[in-house]
Amino acid sequence: MDLDYIIHSLKNFEGVTRKRPIRNIVSILNDAYNVSGNTYLGFGDDASAIRIGDGKLLLLAADGIWGRLLESDPYWAGYCSVLVNVNDIAAMGGKPIGMVNVLSINSRETCYSVMEGIRDGAEKFGVPIVGGHVHPDTPYDALDVSIAGIAPEDAIITSCDARPGDRVIIGIDLDGRPHPSFPLNWDTTTHKTPEDVQAQIEIMALIAERGLVTAGKDISNPGTLGTLGMLLEASEVGARVEMESIPRNSSVDWVDWLRMYPGSGFVLTAQEERVAECMELLESVGIEASDAGEIIGERKLYLRSGDEEGVLFDLERERIMGVTEEKSWGRPDVS
Amino acid sequence: MDLDYIIHSLKNFEGVTRKRPIRNIVSILNDAYNVSGNTYLGFGDDASAIRIGDGKLLLLAADGIWGRLLESDPYWAGYCSVLVNVNDIAAMGGKPIGMVNVLSINSRETCYSVMEGIRDGAEKFGVPIVGGHVHPDTPYDALDVSIAGIAPEDAIITSCDARPGDRVIIGIDLDGRPHPSFPLNWDTTTHKTPEDVQAQIEIMALIAERGLVTAGKDISNPGTLGTLGMLLEASEVGARVEMESIPRNSSVDWVDWLRMYPGSGFVLTAQEERVAECMELLESVGIEASDAGEIIGERKLYLRSGDEEGVLFDLERERIMGVTEEKSWGRPDVS
Structure with missing residues (x-):
């Protein structure tokens, strides 16, 4: 396994690089994020949030x-x-x-x-x-x-609250297959019942309600580690991740796997004492979960495989989305 | 004034004709409108509505x-x-x-x-x-x-509840000008303060809260009478409208005026005894309002000008959007 090759492949993956123009565009909007004073979370998260009483x-x-x-x-x-x-x-x-x-x-x-x-x-x-x-x-x-x-x-999961010392939980439904016409789509839903699919959606609300995680994002176009990179950027932290600890369906090689857009996959961070309960909940609905690393203060994403280690993203020098500063205008200060 | 010419111009106005493909597309969706059981209004209105408790x-x-x-x-x-x-x-x-x-x-x-x-x-x-x-x-x-x-x-305005005997109220802010690069946009907002513009938005919520209207739509691309046609179609009724009673800025000729997309304009229907209060509220925020006609059971939009009268839309034979049947799946029966 050549870690340099994997890192190079992921850094130049279009799913990651095409995120970059976002910052300039967003910066034009200025205070238009929060003209009503009720915006809780603006750009930079999976969804925006507005207080409705x-x-x-x-x-x-x-x-x-x-x-x-x-x-x-x-x-x-x-x-x-x-x-x-x-x-x-x-x-x-x-x-x-x-x-x-x-x-x-x-x-x-x-x-x-x-x-x-x-x-x-x-x-x-x-x-x-x-x-x-x-x-x-x-x-x-x-x-x-x-x-x-x-x-x-009081129970929302954001991208921006991961803290050094938190564990990195990666949960992916491994029961799937690459979609025939789009091989980087890991299709985990077409063969499942609506009940099973909806249970995977609902479990996240339960994880939020129980306060089990500090941050989270669904794995999307940038793949598992690109998505983690976006979370780290939003939280202004870094991470050290053990590649072999990421849940994987072994029918797919590592480079392709790490670029996959899974039907059901989440990158989460949690305080150590809550990791087990969080992983249990994910696994109860067929999402294979693992503790794959830790959040660190240094703003780099280190990827380790066996004895090798390399830097996948140096977030002090590079940016993925670059909209962290706008992320939390309407939120109360939380630490 | 040649009413036939006006009717012909409006019937073939692209703002109206390009609405037609909507029905076929919507019909594919079937019950996907209401999979959660909480849909109150689906396609066919200005906005859809879902119960959130x-x-x-x-x-x-x-x-x-x-x-x-x-x-x-x-x-x-x-x-x-x-x-x-x-x-x-x-x-x-x-x-x-x-x-x-x-x-x-x-x-x-x-x-x-x-x-x-x-x-x-x-x-x-x-x-x-x-x-x-x-x-x-x-x-x-x-x-x-x-x-x-x-x-x-309990205070939502739909397109589908106009009833024969209701009056047709047309409210348009006349304080505007055709936009220099898009002459069918009647710009009424760029020169006004945010307070004045927002007051025109808020007045509609007050009209709804007081239960003053039976149906309503904002005047959009199809123009004043095209928008009324969509409302009539959704309500499965017709109307008889007096052209000269439609509020107009006289700097614009009738054909262009009736095709304008105003910055603030609404077509409303109301029971006769509520017309005056509704018009007063509209005029209190600078929206010129008039009682321009009546809702009839026959599904035609008759347009009158002086002694002349013609049929602008025959909704028994033609359709504009054609999605009336899907409009109210989740709603309680109201009459």
């Missing part, structure tokens, strides 16, 4: 589906638009409530396949698609979905 | 910005993405809470202008833009925005 937060997230996914398999693109949004809410410990989409159509056939995927995703995840907007006449096909969820203000 | 509804809407608007004036496109979404929530009698966007970028310069427009719109309307998603590498520029709002379940 009664100790509740409204969670909002939006995701566009990669054009290449839409071209190569429009049904799967529609299905994934549900999956990625639901996971964004789950990662915050929220309950997904409903989705709306904007569909830009060039090909009518593509459009129908996309809508069938959305329908099946909504039924699988139990989250209604309640409205949207159609552009019937664009020169391209595109799909954007946004989702709303609800979470209690 | 405590007698509250979560309102969700999504709008894509026309590509040609984005090309001709990206700053204005960004600003309008806020305006149209806020008006969707206002038209339901809701309080807008927050927005997220998906931005697909080809040109970086366009992108910055769009974000500046969004920022200024958020500040003007007092609704934060809290998150979103950026596609940094699309071959086109596109902008989709979605918004969430909250409304009490």
